[in-house]
Amino acid sequence: xxxxxxxxxxxxxxxxxxxxxxxxxxxxxxxxxxxxxxxxxxxxxxxxxxxxxxxxxxxxxxxxxxxxxxxxxxxxxxxxxxxxxx
Amino acid sequence: xxxxxxxxxxxxxxxxxxxxxxxxxxxxxxxxxxxxxxxxxxxxxxxxxxxxxxxxxxxxxxxxxxxxxxxxxxxxxxxxxxxxxxxxxxxxxxxxxxxxxxxxxxxxxxxxxxxxxxxxxxxxxxxxxxxxxxxxxxxxxxxxxxxxxxxxxxxxxxxxxxxxxxxxxxxxxxxxxxxxxxxxxxxxxxxxxxxxxxxxxxxxxxxxxxxxxxxxxxxxxxxxxxxxxxxxxxxxxxxxxxxxxxxxxxxxxxxxxxxxxxxxxxxxxxxxxxxxxxxxxxxxxxxxxxxxxxxxxxxxxxxxxxxxxxxxxxxxxxxxxxxxxxxxxxxxxxxxxxxxxxxxxxxxxxxxxxxxxxxxxxxxxxxxxxxxxxxxxxxxxxxxxxxxxxxxxxxxxxxxxxxxxxxxxxxxxxxxxxxxxxxxxxxxxxxxxxxxxxxxxxxxxxxxxxxxxxxxxxxxxxxxxxxxxxxxxxxxxxxxxxxxxxxxxxxxxxxxxxxxxxxxxxxxxxxxxxxxxxxxxxxxxxxxxxxxxxxxxxxxxxxxxxxxxxxxxxxxxxxxxxxxxxxxxxxxxxxxxxxxxxxxxxxxxxxxxxxxxxxxxxxxxxxxxxxxxxxxxxxxxxxxxxxxxxxxxxxx
Numbered sequence: 001x002x003x004x005x006x007x008x009x010x011x012x013x014x015x016x017x018x019x020x021x022x023x024x025x026x027x028x029x030x031x032x033x034x035x036x037x038x039x040x041x042x043x044x045x046x047x048x049x050x051x052x053x054x055x056x057x058x059x060x061x062x063x064x065x066x067x068x069x070x071x072x073x074x075x076x077x078x079x080x081x082x083x084x085x086x
Numbered sequence: 087x088x089x090x091x092x093x094x095x096x097x098x099x100x101x102x103x104x105x106x107x108x109x110x111x112x113x114x115x116x117x118x119x120x121x122x123x124x125x126x127x128x129x130x131x132x133x134x135x136x137x138x139x140x141x142x143x144x145x146x147x148x149x150x151x152x153x154x155x156x157x158x159x160x161x162x163x164x165x166x167x168x169x170x171x172x173x174x175x176x177x178x179x180x181x182x183x184x185x186x187x188x189x190x191x192x193x194x195x196x197x198x199x200x201x202x203x204x205x206x207x208x209x210x211x212x213x214x215x216x217x218x219x220x221x222x223x224x225x226x227x228x229x230x231x232x233x234x235x236x237x238x239x240x241x242x243x244x245x246x247x248x249x250x251x252x253x254x255x256x257x258x259x260x261x262x263x264x265x266x267x268x269x270x271x272x273x274x275x276x277x278x279x280x281x282x283x284x285x286x287x288x289x290x291x292x293x294x295x296x297x298x299x300x301x302x303x304x305x306x307x308x309x310x311x312x313x314x315x316x317x318x319x320x321x322x323x324x325x326x327x328x329x330x331x332x333x334x335x336x337x338x339x340x341x342x343x344x345x346x347x348x349x350x351x352x353x354x355x356x357x358x359x360x361x362x363x364x365x366x367x368x369x370x371x372x373x374x375x376x377x378x379x380x381x382x383x384x385x386x387x388x389x390x391x392x393x394x395x396x397x398x399x400x401x402x403x404x405x406x407x408x409x410x411x412x413x414x415x416x417x418x419x420x421x422x423x424x425x426x427x428x429x430x431x432x433x434x435x436x437x438x439x440x441x442x443x444x445x446x447x448x449x450x451x452x453x454x455x456x457x458x459x460x461x462x463x464x465x466x467x468x469x470x471x472x473x474x475x476x477x478x479x480x481x482x483x484x485x486x487x488x489x490x491x492x493x494x495x496x497x498x499x500x501x502x503x504x505x506x507x508x509x510x511x512x513x514x515x516x517x518x519x520x521x522x523x524x525x526x527x528x529x530x531x532x533x534x535x536x537x538x539x540x541x542x543x544x545x546x547x548x549x550x551x552x553x554x555x556x557x558x559x560x561x562x563x564x565x566x567x568x569x570x571x572x573x574x575x576x577x578x579x580x581x582x583x584x585x586x587x588x589x590x591x592x593x594x595x596x597x598x599x600x601x602x603x604x605x606x607x608x609x610x611x612x613x614x615x616x617x618x619x620x621x622x623x624x625x626x627x628x629x630x631x632x633x634x635x636x637x638x639x640x641x642x643x644x645x646x647x648x649x650x651x652x653x654x655x656x657x658x659x660x661x662x663x664x665x666x667x668x669x670x671x672x673x674x675x676x677x678x679x680x681x682x683x684x685x686x687x688x689x690x691x692x693x694x695x696x697x698x699x700x701x702x703x704x705x706x707x708x709x710x711x712x713x714x715x716x717x718x719x720x721x722x
Contacts, residue, residue, distance in 0.1 A: 024607035031600035038593035045501055054508070054598050058605025061509035062516055066613050069374035076375060079623040 028055060095136050096145050098158040099129030099168060100203040100216070103175075107195030111188045119183040122191050126175035129202065133168055136160055153268055156208025163583040166410050167205040167346045170417040171198060173567070174338040181425050181560035182331035193226035194335050200224075201339035205346045209268045210258040213347070217254060217311075221247035224340060227332030228324050236327040242629075243324040246317070250310025257303030264300055273301045275354025275401050305352060311344035313388055314361050314395065315368055319629035321388060322372070326380035326437070330428035333380060337424045338417040341387060345394045345413050354401025359495075362396030363506045365389065370513030374521070376625050379427045379437040382517050383420065386476065389510050390416050396503060397491045403584035405494035410582055412487035415571065419475035419484060422564035423518065426469035429557050430526065433458070433465075433550040439522065440622035443531030445550070458550045461558060466527055468561035473523065475568045477515035477603060480596050483568045486575035489595040490588050508598070512606040519603075520610045521619055529614075 032052060039048075047053045106125040113121055136145065146158035160168075175198045185191070200220030207213040221244070228240035262268050306317075313321040321341070325333050352358060369388030376382045394412050397405035431437045434445070445462060475482040478489065488511060496504045571578050575590055590596075613619070632639075 020607060020611055024604050024611065027600040027607070028604035031597045031604060034593045034597035035601070039597060042594065045496060045504070047505075052601065054601035055605045057505065057508060058512045058602035059609050060605075061512050061602075062606040062609035063613075065371060065374060065509065065513045065516060066609065066617075066619070069371055070617065070619070072371060073375040073621040073625075076626045077377070077621045077623040078626060 031055065091135075092137055095132060096158070097132055098146065098203070098206060099126075099133050099172065100199040100206065102129045102132065103195050103199035103202065107192045107199065110192045110195065115186045115188070118186060118188060118191055119179065122182070122195065123176055123179035125195065126172040126179065126198070130169065130172045130176075133160065133165060133172065150211070153211065154209070155212060156269065157203075157212045158206050159208030160206060161583070162581065163346070163349060163410060164205045166414055166581045166583065167342065168202050169581065170342070170414045171201050171205070171339060174417050174421045175335070177560050177563050177567075178331065178334045178338075178421060178425075180556055180563065181334055181428075183556035183560075184554040185329075185331050187230065190227065190230045190329060190332060193223045193230070194332065196223035197227065197335060197339060201343045204343040208270060210262060210270060211268055213270060214251070214255055214258055217343075218251050220340060220343065221251055224336055227336055228328045230329045230332060231327060239324045239327040243320045246310055246320040250307045250317075252307070253303050253310070254307030257300045257305075257307055260298070260300030260303060264298055270350060272351055272353055273355070275356075301351075305355070308344050308347045308351070309361075311340055312348060312395065313341055313344075313365075313391060315365060315388075316628045318365075318368075318388055319627045322376070322381050322384040322625075322627060323629070325384040325387075325424075326378050330432050333428055334421050334424045337383065337387060337420045341391055342413045342417055345391065345398075345409060348395065348398045349406055349409055353398055353406055356399055358395050358399030359498075359500060359503060360399070362392045362394070362399055363503050364392070365395060366392030366507055366510035367513075368392075370510045370517070372625065372627065373517040374513060374619070375621070376517075377439050377620055377622050379430060379439065379522055379526070380424065381625065382522060383423050383427055386514055386518055387416075387420060389514055390420070390476065392510065393488060393491045393507060396500075396507065397494055400495060400498035400500065402494050402498050402586075404497060404586040404588060405491060407579075407582040407584050407586045407588070408487060408490035408494050411578055412491055414578055414581075415475070415483040415487040418564065418567045418571070419472045419482075422468060422472035422561060422568060423476065425557065425561050425564060426465060426472060429465055429553050429561070432557070433461075433553055438622065439525040439620045442526045443529045444527075446527040458552050461553050462550070464558055465553070465561065466523070468558075468565045470519075470523065471565040471568050473519040475572065477519040478511050478599055479603060480572075480590075480599055481569070482572035483570075483575075483578075485572060485595070485599060486578060486590045489590055489599065493588070493595070508602055512602050515603050515606050516610055520607065524614065525620055 043049060103125055110118055145160055148155045197220055200216045200223060203216030204213055207216060225240050225244045228236050228243055310317045325336055328336055366389045369385045369392060373382045373385035376385060394409040397409040427437055475484040478484040492504055492507050495507060
């Protein structure tokens with residue numbers, strides 16, 4: 001049974017590439033665990049009734065912000081040369 | 087002995103900084119950095135050695151004519167800001183240890199003296215003097231770059247702050263004439279949830295219900311320094327163009343001293359809630375669009391100020407504590423981020439994402455034998471501590487203040503505001519926590535070569551130069567502060583001005599933070615595989631129309647008046663020549679009579695007495711005739 005490959009996910013480089021995804025999934029799992037255990041039945045705002053609301057809100061907000069910024073940059077970034085060397 | 091100790095403790099910390107600054111040019115250059123770091127430490131010792139009975143009151147009081155001045159007032163609110171300013175001056179001083187520029191060090195100390203003076207002032211006159219000191223000295227930190235573009239940005243920065251200072255002075259004069267007092271006191275709230283807010287309905291009611299014109303003028307003046315849109319454009323314009331070391335201090339002092347004044351004067355002004363929410367979103371979106379790392383930081387200052395301004399607008403004790411705590415945290419992690427961004431600029435010569443990339447793998451390519459490789463890892467680590475702090479992740483100092491504000495905004499029944507602030511938070515994570523580190527250290531530097539501006543000759547991959555060890559040390563200290571306050575929030579909460587019970591280490595804020603950032607991270611990972619989020623060039627802001635109109639403004643207000651002055655100058659010069667000529671030889675005006683007289687007039691020299699003889703005869707005859715006529719008239 002092979003456990004390592006040069007470019008695969010099992011190599012250190014592959015693991016580093018996958019690290020952000022692993023972190024994202026770990027934080028989401030931890031957050032959901034808290035939400036569905038410790039915070040079960042907790043409601044101080046209407047959205048606390050929506051399961052995994054903060055995950056959805058974070059993802060939707062990020063998608064919206066990236067879309068707005070991407071479209072905005074097309075209109076608002078003016079190309080020119082600038083020497084900012086110290 | 088005790089009296090002497092009390093007398094020493096009564097010395098205002100800003101006086102130490104200002105007097106110490108004056109000595110900088112006289113010191114040997116090797117000693118300047120030590121002096122620079124020692125002064126804020128002395129200031130901190132003085133601030134915290136005040137006897138308890140003085141620490142809650144006016145420490146120093148003078149009279150200027152009929153005006154009772156209070157140039158040194160130390161209470162919990164002012165102490166928390168002054169402490170943060172002096173701490174960042176110390177770490178920034180270590181960061182700038184290698185910089186021997188006496189002018190920059192002198193300007194920085196005056197700048198810090200101004201900021202500390204603003205938060206320790208008990209009266210409007212003192213506040214205004216320090217406000218202006220801050221504006222003038224900080225401009226030098228932009229000009230110290232000694233390049234054309236920072237020169238222009240510095241001038242725009244100065245003009246903005248002169249405008250803000252003028253508005254502030256006008257408001258102060260109206261306020262003093264209205265109340266007869268120059269003591270700094272909070273204005274009545276206009277509809278926020280706390281501090282006995284009245285609450286007139288709607289925006290118009292909010293604008294007209296409370297506060298006379300003086301208060302609104304003061305608010306406008308402070309809004310310039312607090313970078314409240316549309317008065318914010320000086321911030322993303324000037325901060326990225328300041329010197330590597332100067333930007334660290336600028337990120338901490340100007341805007342946070344304005345936040346202090348807002349907490350002091352305008353708690354519960356509901357208009358601030360809406361302005362703050364707009365700021366938070368605006369700064370986040372523009373931060374995502376910007377290509378310059380230090381400009382992203384500047385826009386994220388705007389977003390973080392939005393949190394504080396929103397909190398101040400609610401007026402709740404918890405919210406005001408949150409604003410003060412977030413200002414403290416923000417000073418620490420934002421100065422750390424500017425140190426890291428400045429270190430990149432110092433080392434690789436650019437802070438443009440479109441010119442960076444691959445630093446993680448290619449970092450060992452420096453010509454120094456590999457010390458950059460180790461420094462690069464430390465730089466990345468320090469950067470990520472700052473980036474995750476500003477993103478509000480647990481166990482770092484952003485987490486102990488940002489959720490406090492979001493929670494307070496919810497308590498004040500601005501639920502939509504809570505959701506907006508959460509979006510702004512995940513946006514901050516996207517640009518500072520993900521976009522910058524990804525495109526600086528991990529993305530391929532060649533993948534986006536086609537996106538570089540025309541004429542960009544920056545070599546790729548860039549060859550970094552090693553960082554001075556003091557820069558690494560300062561970033562280490564900054565990181566340590568972020569972690570320390572993140573792990574032990576009570577160190578900060580004990581300094582806060584109001585009594586409000588809050589603990590960040592509860593399931594709700596932790597779950598909220600993990601889920602929101604986790605969702606953001608997933609979307610970012612999906613986005614970068616499909617889109618390149620970099621776009622090289624200059625990002626336009628709300629001042630773009632004014633800057634586009636500048637040629638016309640120049641024609642109307644500079645060139646046209648100049649042309650009129652020049653024409654008037656030429657006219658006056660001509661008149662002067664005529665008058666001087668006339669006084670020298672009045673006879674020349676009679677020349678026409680003389681010229682026509684006689685056939686040999688061509689042979690006579692000009693203006694010779696001979697040529698005027700007939701004319702003089704005519705004039706004399708007229709004079710005699712006049713006398714004759716007068717005599718006859720008198721006789722008759």
